[in-house]
Structures are given as C-alpha cells and as structure tokens.
Amino acid sequence: MIPYTRVVTRTLRGLALFVGTLLGSACSPAPPSALPVPDxxxxxxxxxxxADHLSWQGYPLETTPFLSQFAADGVVFRNAFSASSHTAPSHASLFTGLHPYQHGVIENGGQLDSRFQTLAAVFRRAGYETAGFTGVGFLDGLRPGFETLTAVSATKEGPRGGYVVLGHAQRWLAERPRDAKFFLWVHFYDVHEWRHQLARYQNVREQFREGSEMDARETLAWVQTHHRVSASSFSESDLDPALSLLRYDSQILYVDRLVSYLSRTLERRFDGTTLWIVTSDHGEGLGSHDYLGHGRFLYQEQLHVPLLFHFTTEDSAPAPWRGRVVDETVRLVDLLGTLDEVVASRAPGDEPRKGIPPDGRSLVPLLLGQSDGPPRPPSFAQRRPVKTIWSEPKERLYSLHDHASKLIVSDSGREEFYDLIQDSGETSNLEGPSESRARLSEELRRRMQEMETSEDRDSNFHFDPRHEAELRALGYLE
Ligand SMILES: [Zn+2]
Incomplete structure (x- = not known):
C-alpha cells in the first residue's frame, strides 16, 4: 500500500505561503491574489x-492514495455539505447553486428544467466545450448546459463499473485537439454498490486488505468508536460487518485508481492547467444512527462530503491554493458561483441570469486564503419526498446547520437539535430554547414558508419515465 500521505500542517503551509509571496511574482504565471484560469x-x-472515510479527513486507512496527493497540494474543504442525501437532487443542487425545492429535482429520475442556470452553461458561455459521463442513467436529467452527456444505464444485473464510464470519457478526450478547452464531469457509482458482492471488485478488495495497516476487525472497532456504530446496527444485513466495511473502503480505492488513470490521460494529451474538483453527492450511514444506507436521514454522515480543489499546472511554483485546508462550513451549492468567478464567464454588463438567483456564495476567497467577509450561511438540506420514503414516520424532513449547531425539523412539527461541537455524532437531542436554536429555526422556517408559497413545490417535479426500469433495478422504486 502506498504510504499514508498526511496533509501538510498549517505551520508548514504558512511557511510555504510566506516563501510563495516572496518568490511568487518571479515564478508563478498568476498574481498571488488570483487563481489560474484553467484550460x-x-x-x-x-x-x-x-467524508470521514478519507485519510485527509482523519480515516486511519489510506483509501485514496492518488487523491491524497491532490489533497496535499490543493485546497481541502474539511466541512463541505450537500443539499440532500439523495443522488439526483444533490447533483442538481451542485449544478445549479439552488436547493432541491428551488430547482425541482426532488428525487432520482427527475429532469432539470432548462430555464435554470447550470455549471455546464457557465462553462459554455466562457468558451469551454462541455461533456458529462455518469455511472447511472437517471442522471441524464441533468443535461441542460451539456453539449455531450452520456449516462451509462444500469442493467438487470445492476450498474456497470466505473471503468465503463471512464472508457466513455477517455474516448471523448481522445477526439479533442491538444489545445482543447473543456469542462468534463465524470460520475462514479462504484462506492454506492458496496453492499453487493460484485466480482469486479474482488482484486482491489484483496489488494486493499493486504496493503492495510489494520485488519478488517480492527477497522470495524475503529469505526464503531469513531462513527458511534453499535455492532448490532450492521445486523440488518446478513453481511459480516467487518467485510462490509472492507468492501466500502476498497471500492473507494477502486475509484481512486480510475481517477488516477483519468489524470494520466489528461496529462499525456493536453497542455495547460487543469482544475480538478472532487466531491460526492452524499455520505452513507455505515451503521451510524443504526442505518447502513442513505436517503432516509439528514444526519451529518449523510450530508458531509469530501470537497477538494486541485490545480494541475505546468510549474510547481508556490501559490496560495497549494496545501490549504479550509475549516469553514461550505456547501455544494457554493460551487456554481465559485466556478463562475474562476472562469469569469460573465463580463460586466452582461444580461443577468434567468430564473432564481443561486443560493450559493463563492469559495474563491477561501481558495486564496483571503478575508472571507461575514460568516457563511448555514447549510440547508431536504430529504427525498415522502412518497418514496419507506421508513416511518412519513413526513417531510429539513435540516439546517452551521459549524456549532444543527436543527432538524419535520413538517409534522417534530424537532431535533444538536450541539455539533460537543456531540458531532448527533446522539443527544437537546431540548429547550437557545440563541443558536432560535437563529436556525427562524431561517429554516423561512425556507419552509418559501416552499409552501412556491407555486412550483412538488408539482415542479418532472419524472422521466425512461428511467423507471433502471430505478426499479437499483431499488429506488418499490
Ligand atoms: Zn448518490
């Protein structure tokens, strides 16, 4: 196993920044106050x-030897959150800067209305070719803004491996000229499939086990302590819990390798700077809150996702965006505004965008280590719709949190409130009023009001019946 790469410490980063400031103007093509404009x-x-199954987030095993190098030399957002614990709504929020109730893709199979501004449209306007390759067919609903979108549908046997998705992406890249400018989205579904014993992951599983510094039982013990998992919570499945965890972790390693192959393809074929953004749409229960999967809850293990930025440049001059760790609470809805700023897609005086203005706030000051202004807004999330929730009680569920507190509210009036500093595992539901509870409550109720008065609400949901067979095969429809 490749040795576990630790993210550079803050002290070293500070020193690198200082040296970078001294040398930056001579060596770096970009001024220290700006990010490179990527090709x-x-x-x-x-x-x-x-998020917490990555070593740069504190996991004791190296699940991502390749991506850890990106993390060490890029910007890691340690506290990034999705807007939903469900695949299509979360991706649609990432692409639009809007929350699910605003863009209307509230469940898998939904189609994003082309009236919304999207990340792909931002890049197109800035002169980039846009292509996406996804590991499930139903993400085809996120087509607005893409010139090419290949959604690899699952078969009766389940989703196809990420190597199929990678193959499509590589074929597309092979047809581009060396000086091409493009935005490429690649979605891998392999980690999602950890509960199925698929033969395609057998080799990587054995390699992961051989290379790990802890065996499966020790890993399980660590996870039980750190993720507050009771041993019995794995018993809803007939899988051996230690082996289940091994499957989850080794399938992360599998995807890490696919990303390394993709990186090699880019390095060989194209000149210029590449900006990599690596993230996820949601987490996974893995036994926390006695739940293995995702979609049912809005606890942190469901919403906390990795987020890293990495610039692959032709030189390695010191720069503010190398080896930076950001602790602020940020959201995937912040990406649209961030990338719009990075590629400067809109010149002053351009027509304002159609539709609802994005809810996000640019991460550029955080990427550069500059002053970030007023506190960042808390992170909002909503659960998948009631009709597809198989658990009781059947109710709409919303959450809002900042770095210190979290409020979860249902439309039936049920509330949960957690002190995330003392109780990051959300095990102790606090009662009684507090200043932070009142603040979160006011904002959450404002959003719930907005939903009630929105003419769109659930009726804005456009389900594409072409995806019904796939969603049934994946267990999303009963
Ligand atoms: Zn998903």
Missing amino acids: HIVLVTIDTLR
Missing part, C-alpha cells in the same frame, strides 16, 4: 462517499 475543468463526483 480544463474536471469535476469528479464519487457517489455515496462519506
């Missing part, structure tokens, strides 16, 4: 990737 942007979404 290529590659967005990788690794479905169902719980």
